[in-house]
Amino acid sequence: MTAKLSIVIPARNEEASIVPVVEGLLAQTRTPAEIIVVDDDSTDRTREVLAPLTLAGKVRLVRHSRQRGYGACLKSGIHQAQGEWVAILDGDGTYPTDRLDEFLAAAEHAEMVVGARSGDVVIEPWLRSLVKRLIRFLLRFLARIEVPDLNSGLRLFRKAAAQKYFHLLPDGLSFTATLTLVLLSEGYPVEFLPVNYFPRQGRSKFHPVRDTGNLLVLLLRTILYFNPLKVFVPLSLLLVLIALFVALFSIFYLGKFMDVTTVVILLSAVQVFVLGLLADLITKLKR
Numbered sequence: 001m002t003a004k005l006s007i008v009i010p011a012r013n014e015e016a017s018i019v020p021v022v023e024g025l026l027a028q029t030r031t032p033a034e035i036i037v038v039d040d041d042s043t044d045r046t047r048e049v050l051a052p053l054t055l056a057g058k059v060r061l062v063r064h065s066r067q068r069g070y071g072a073c074l075k076s077g078i079h080q081a082q083g084e085w086v087a088i089l090d091g092d093g094t095y096p097t098d099r100l101d102e103f104l105a106a107a108e109h110a111e112m113v114v115g116a117r118s119g120d121v122v123i124e125p126w127l128r129s130l131v132k133r134l135i136r137f138l139l140r141f142l143a144r145i146e147v148p149d150l151n152s153g154l155r156l157f158r159k160a161a162a163q164k165y166f167h168l169l170p171d172g173l174s175f176t177a178t179l180t181l182v183l184l185s186e187g188y189p190v191e192f193l194p195v196n197y198f199p200r201q202g203r204s205k206f207h208p209v210r211d212t213g214n215l216l217v218l219l220l221r222t223i224l225y226f227n228p229l230k231v232f233v234p235l236s237l238l239l240v241l242i243a244l245f246v247a248l249f250s251i252f253y254l255g256k257f258m259d260v261t262t263v264v265i266l267l268s269a270v271q272v273f274v275l276g277l278l279a280d281l282i283t284k285l286k287r
Contacts (some may be wrong), residue, residue, distance in 0.1 A: 004033045004106070007087045007161075008077030010070055014039040015049050017201035019092035022050070022059055022098030025089070033083050036090065038073040048082075053233040060283045062255035071175030073118040079164055086162065087175075088228065090153040099195060103156040111161050114155035114180065122197045138219060145184055148192045151177035161188065168225070174218045185227060228283060232276025239269035 005268050008023060012033050018037065031072065039047055043063050051222055053059040062076050080088055085107065089095055095115060108115045132149070139145045153176060162169070163184045183190055223230055243265035250258035 004083035005085050005087065006033060006077075006081035006101075007035045007089060008074060008081060009035065009037045009089050009091045010040065010043065010073030010077070011037055011046055011047060011091035012067065012073075013042045014091040015042075015043045017151060018046055018091045019049050019053070021089065021091050021097060022053055023051035024263070026058060028098060028100050030033065034081070036060045036062060036077045036080055038064070038077045040064050040069070040073050041067045047059045060285060061191055068174045069171040071169060072171035074175050075166060075169065075171070078159060081113070081159055084159060085156060086159045087156040088153065093152040094198050096196055096198075099154075099193070100156075107156055107162055108192045109189065110191040112155060112157035112179070112183055113191045113193060115152050116149035116192040117152060118194045123199050124197055124223060128150040135216075138216070147180065147184070148194075149185035150180050152195075154195060155179075159185075170218070176229060178218055181223070185223070185225075224279065224281070229276050230280035232272055232279065236269045236273040238278065239265055239272060241270065243251040 002276065004153060009018070009021065009134070014021075022035060022037070035058065037050060037059055039050075039061060040138065047063070050059060050061060054061045060080070062080055064073070064076065074088055079089075085104075087103065089097065097113065103113045103115070135150055136147060139147050139150070155176065156180070161183065162179060165179070169178050180190065220231065243262050246258055246265060247262045250256060251260075
């Protein structure tokens with residue numbers, strides 16, 4: 001691949017790790033065309049430790065005047081990027097910086113290449129690992145999609161593909177998960193490469209309850225937006241099964257058929273299915 005490459009690194013209070021991350025990228029055999037660090041109004045010395053690299057022209061620093069969020073940092077960096085392809089990498093030292101050649105090679109046949117955290121070394125909190133398993137299960141159940149890592153912070157994608165869906169991509173931590181779901185839902189080829197995941201330097205910005213809830217809502221919203229039948233049809237079938245259970249339970253256990261309850265549940269199943277068909281029709285008409 002000869003197209004120009006830009007690397008975007010979101011950073012907030014990463015003074016302990018940002019310089020080693022940038023230096024690791026610069027040490028690769030294939031030096032990127034530009035490295036953009038987007039500082040999300042850090043309150044530590046992130047900007048100061050980057051100053052020698054920015055003065056030397058090795059890094060472009062984009063600064064937010066207020067904290068806007070992880071996704072907003074990526075949007076700012078992607079907007080500023082001059083390359084046709086954009087790689088993103090967290091500034092906390094958790095991802096390897098020496099895999100750029102492999103990602104570029106894989107991108108010959110994909111619109112996005114994601115670093116799946118399934119390498120030989122994967123060190124992450126048990127709660128985050130549990131959340132990832134839950135998300136993967138829901139994706140298999142609702143969308144029949146097998147995703148090794150939905151929200152990895154290491155990935156390479158075509159700039160135009162991401163910008164096309166900027167209006168759907170949130171400003172928070174769900175940016176990467178949304179991008180993965182959107183491209184998969186739209187039929188873009190996405191490759192997953194196993195990578196190591198190291199302990200982060202500094203304090204994590206991941207909030208277990210809030211960010212997990214946001215991720216679950218995002219998953220349902222994205223599937224509804226692109227393929228609503230994958231949500232409405234299973235829900236309709238579930239209601240049919242509940243109606244069947246109520247009917248059998250009332251006949252064989254209570255000795256009296258709960259006909260009204262059974263009919264109401266079945267009618268609800270039909271309504272849900274019809275709503276799914278309407279939502280699917282609206283989705284297709286918008287495209």
